[in-house]
Amino acid sequence: MGTSKGEGTKQRVNRCLSKMSDRDTEAMAASELESMARALAPDALPAFVAAVSDARPTDRAPLRRHSLRVLALLPASHPAEAVAPLLPRMLSAALRRLRDPDSSVRAACVDAVRSVAVAAAAAGRRPGRPPPLTDALLHEQDQCAQLAAALCLAAAVDASDPGDPDLARHLRGSSPAS
Numbered sequence: 001m002g003t004s005k006g007e008g009t010k011q012r013v014n015r016c017l018s019k020m021s022d023r024d025t026e027a028m029a030a031s032e033l034e035s036m037a038r039a040l041a042p043d044a045l046p047a048f049v050a051a052v053s054d055a056r057p058t059d060r061a062p063l064r065r066h067s068l069r070v071l072a073l074l075p076a077s078h079p080a081e082a083v084a085p086l087l088p089r090m091l092s093a094a095l096r097r098l099r100d101p102d103s104s105v106r107a108a109c110v111d112a113v114r115s116v117a118v119a120a121a122a123a124g125r126r127p128g129r130p131p132p133l134t135d136a137l138l139h140e141q142d143q144c145a146q147l148a149a150a151l152c153l154a155a156a157v158d159a160s161d162p163g164d165p166d167l168a169r170h171l172r173g174s175s176p177a178s
Contacts, residue, residue, distance in 0.1 A: 009044045012036060013051035020063040030066050037070045042082040045074070049086045053093035061102040068094060068108035075119030084123035091116045091132075098136055098152070099145045106148040113152040117159035 016036070019029035033052075040048055055067040071090050075083050094112035097105050113133075133156060136149035 009040070009047040010051045013048060017051070017055070017059075017063055017067070020066060021060055026062055030062075033066065033070050034073060037073050038077045040078070042078065045078065045082055045086055049074070049089055049093075053089060055093075057100070061100075061105055064097065064100060065102070065105045065108045068097060068105065068112045072108070072112040072115035075115050075122075080119060080123040083119050087116050087120055087123075094152070095132055095136070098140070098148045099142055100148075101144075103144070106144065106151075109148055110151045110155050114155035114159050117156040121160055 013033065013036070016029045016033040019025040020033075037048065049071065052067045052070050055064050057064075071093060074086075074090070091113065094109045094116065097109040100106055100109070133149050133153040137146055137153060140146045140149060
Protein backbone atom coordinates (compact mmCIF):
# COMPACT_ATOMS: atom_id res chain seq x y z
CA MET A 1 0.00 0.00 0.00
CA GLY A 2 2.83 2.43 0.85
CA THR A 3 4.22 2.10 -2.67
CA SER A 4 0.92 2.98 -4.35
CA LYS A 5 0.46 5.95 -2.02
CA GLY A 6 3.99 7.09 -2.82
CA GLU A 7 3.36 6.64 -6.54
CA GLY A 8 0.11 8.61 -6.26
CA THR A 9 1.93 11.43 -4.49
CA LYS A 10 4.68 11.43 -7.08
CA GLN A 11 2.15 11.52 -9.94
CA ARG A 12 0.28 14.45 -8.34
CA VAL A 13 3.54 16.35 -7.82
CA ASN A 14 4.67 15.65 -11.38
CA ARG A 15 1.30 16.85 -12.69
CA CYS A 16 1.70 20.11 -10.74
CA LEU A 17 5.28 20.53 -11.92
CA SER A 18 4.26 20.07 -15.54
CA LYS A 19 1.49 22.66 -15.08
CA MET A 20 4.13 25.08 -13.81
CA SER A 21 5.80 25.04 -17.22
CA ASP A 22 2.75 26.80 -18.65
CA ARG A 23 2.34 30.44 -17.67
CA ASP A 24 -1.45 30.15 -17.73
CA THR A 25 -1.51 27.38 -15.10
CA GLU A 26 1.66 28.28 -13.16
CA ALA A 27 -0.02 30.14 -10.26
CA MET A 28 -2.69 27.48 -9.83
CA ALA A 29 -0.09 24.69 -9.86
CA ALA A 30 2.11 26.53 -7.35
CA SER A 31 -0.84 26.96 -5.00
CA GLU A 32 -1.84 23.31 -5.39
CA LEU A 33 1.72 22.16 -4.69
CA GLU A 34 1.92 24.31 -1.54
CA SER A 35 -1.38 23.03 -0.19
CA MET A 36 -0.32 19.47 -0.99
CA ALA A 37 2.95 20.01 0.89
CA ARG A 38 1.12 21.27 3.96
CA ALA A 39 -1.43 18.44 3.99
CA LEU A 40 0.83 15.44 3.34
CA ALA A 41 0.71 12.42 5.59
CA PRO A 42 4.12 11.59 7.12
CA ASP A 43 4.44 8.41 5.04
CA ALA A 44 3.97 10.41 1.81
CA LEU A 45 6.79 12.86 2.61
CA PRO A 46 9.63 10.78 1.08
CA ALA A 47 7.85 10.44 -2.28
CA PHE A 48 6.98 14.14 -2.26
CA VAL A 49 10.56 15.21 -1.50
CA ALA A 50 11.91 12.85 -4.16
CA ALA A 51 9.56 14.23 -6.80
CA VAL A 52 10.12 17.89 -5.94
CA SER A 53 13.90 17.43 -5.65
CA ASP A 54 14.08 16.17 -9.21
CA ALA A 55 13.66 19.61 -10.81
CA ARG A 56 16.20 19.82 -13.62
CA PRO A 57 18.39 22.77 -14.63
CA THR A 58 16.54 22.78 -17.97
CA ASP A 59 13.18 23.39 -16.26
CA ARG A 60 11.81 26.92 -16.24
CA ALA A 61 13.07 29.19 -13.44
CA PRO A 62 9.65 29.45 -11.72
CA LEU A 63 9.52 25.66 -11.42
CA ARG A 64 13.07 25.45 -10.03
CA ARG A 65 12.37 28.32 -7.62
CA HIS A 66 9.04 26.97 -6.46
CA SER A 67 10.38 23.45 -5.91
CA LEU A 68 12.87 24.96 -3.43
CA ARG A 69 10.16 27.05 -1.78
CA VAL A 70 8.03 23.96 -1.27
CA LEU A 71 11.00 22.11 0.24
CA ALA A 72 11.49 25.05 2.62
CA LEU A 73 7.82 24.85 3.57
CA LEU A 74 7.92 21.19 4.66
CA PRO A 75 9.81 21.56 7.98
CA ALA A 76 7.41 24.29 9.12
CA SER A 77 4.36 22.19 8.17
CA HIS A 78 5.30 18.79 9.59
CA PRO A 79 6.71 17.37 12.84
CA ALA A 80 10.49 17.42 13.13
CA GLU A 81 10.69 13.64 13.53
CA ALA A 82 8.82 13.11 10.23
CA VAL A 83 11.04 15.53 8.30
CA ALA A 84 14.39 14.72 9.95
CA PRO A 85 15.24 11.66 7.80
CA LEU A 86 14.62 13.74 4.66
CA LEU A 87 16.87 16.67 5.58
CA PRO A 88 20.01 15.40 3.78
CA ARG A 89 18.08 14.98 0.52
CA MET A 90 16.47 18.40 0.95
CA LEU A 91 19.86 20.00 1.58
CA SER A 92 21.32 18.25 -1.45
CA ALA A 93 18.48 19.51 -3.64
CA ALA A 94 19.06 23.05 -2.43
CA LEU A 95 22.83 22.89 -2.93
CA ARG A 96 22.39 21.75 -6.53
CA ARG A 97 20.88 25.18 -7.20
CA LEU A 98 23.93 27.22 -6.10
CA ARG A 99 25.03 27.63 -9.73
CA ASP A 100 21.57 28.48 -11.02
CA PRO A 101 21.72 31.44 -13.41
CA ASP A 102 18.49 32.89 -11.98
CA SER A 103 18.99 34.98 -8.82
CA SER A 104 15.46 34.23 -7.57
CA VAL A 105 16.29 30.50 -7.61
CA ARG A 106 19.49 31.15 -5.66
CA ALA A 107 17.48 33.21 -3.14
CA ALA A 108 15.05 30.30 -2.75
CA CYS A 109 18.10 28.09 -2.22
CA VAL A 110 19.13 30.25 0.75
CA ASP A 111 15.61 29.98 2.23
CA ALA A 112 15.62 26.21 1.77
CA VAL A 113 19.01 25.84 3.49
CA ARG A 114 17.81 28.03 6.38
CA SER A 115 14.66 25.93 6.73
CA VAL A 116 16.67 22.69 6.71
CA ALA A 117 19.06 24.09 9.36
CA VAL A 118 16.15 25.13 11.59
CA ALA A 119 14.54 21.70 11.18
CA ALA A 120 17.84 19.96 11.94
CA ALA A 121 18.26 21.99 15.12
CA ALA A 122 14.66 21.22 16.16
CA ALA A 123 15.22 17.51 15.56
CA GLY A 124 18.59 17.57 17.34
CA ARG A 125 20.36 16.58 14.14
CA ARG A 126 22.69 18.03 11.57
CA PRO A 127 21.45 17.83 7.98
CA GLY A 128 25.04 17.63 6.93
CA ARG A 129 28.15 19.45 7.99
CA PRO A 130 28.76 23.00 6.79
CA PRO A 131 31.76 21.90 4.67
CA PRO A 132 29.65 21.37 1.52
CA LEU A 133 28.79 25.05 1.77
CA THR A 134 32.28 26.15 2.71
CA ASP A 135 33.74 23.98 -0.07
CA ALA A 136 31.45 25.69 -2.57
CA LEU A 137 32.36 29.06 -1.13
CA LEU A 138 36.11 28.44 -1.30
CA HIS A 139 36.38 26.39 -4.50
CA GLU A 140 33.59 27.62 -6.72
CA GLN A 141 34.79 29.67 -9.71
CA ASP A 142 31.44 31.27 -10.44
CA GLN A 143 30.96 34.43 -8.36
CA CYS A 144 27.17 34.02 -8.27
CA ALA A 145 27.58 30.50 -6.89
CA GLN A 146 30.10 31.78 -4.33
CA LEU A 147 27.67 34.46 -3.23
CA ALA A 148 24.83 31.94 -3.00
CA ALA A 149 27.05 29.57 -0.99
CA ALA A 150 28.04 32.41 1.36
CA LEU A 151 24.40 33.37 1.88
CA CYS A 152 23.44 29.72 2.45
CA LEU A 153 26.26 29.26 4.95
CA ALA A 154 25.25 32.45 6.77
CA ALA A 155 21.63 31.27 6.86
CA ALA A 156 22.65 27.84 8.22
CA VAL A 157 24.86 29.40 10.89
CA ASP A 158 22.17 31.93 11.77
CA ALA A 159 19.60 29.16 12.16
CA SER A 160 21.86 26.92 14.24
CA ASP A 161 22.33 26.82 17.98
CA PRO A 162 24.87 29.52 18.87
CA GLY A 163 26.34 27.33 21.61
CA ASP A 164 26.93 24.37 19.30
CA PRO A 165 30.64 23.56 19.71
CA ASP A 166 30.45 21.10 16.81
CA LEU A 167 29.45 23.88 14.42
CA ALA A 168 32.23 26.15 15.64
CA ARG A 169 34.76 23.34 15.25
CA HIS A 170 33.60 22.59 11.70
CA LEU A 171 33.77 26.23 10.73
CA ARG A 172 37.26 26.61 12.17
CA GLY A 173 38.34 23.36 10.53
CA SER A 174 37.18 24.51 7.11
CA SER A 175 39.13 27.76 7.21
CA PRO A 176 42.63 28.02 5.71
CA ALA A 177 45.46 26.66 7.85
CA SER A 178 46.77 29.12 10.40
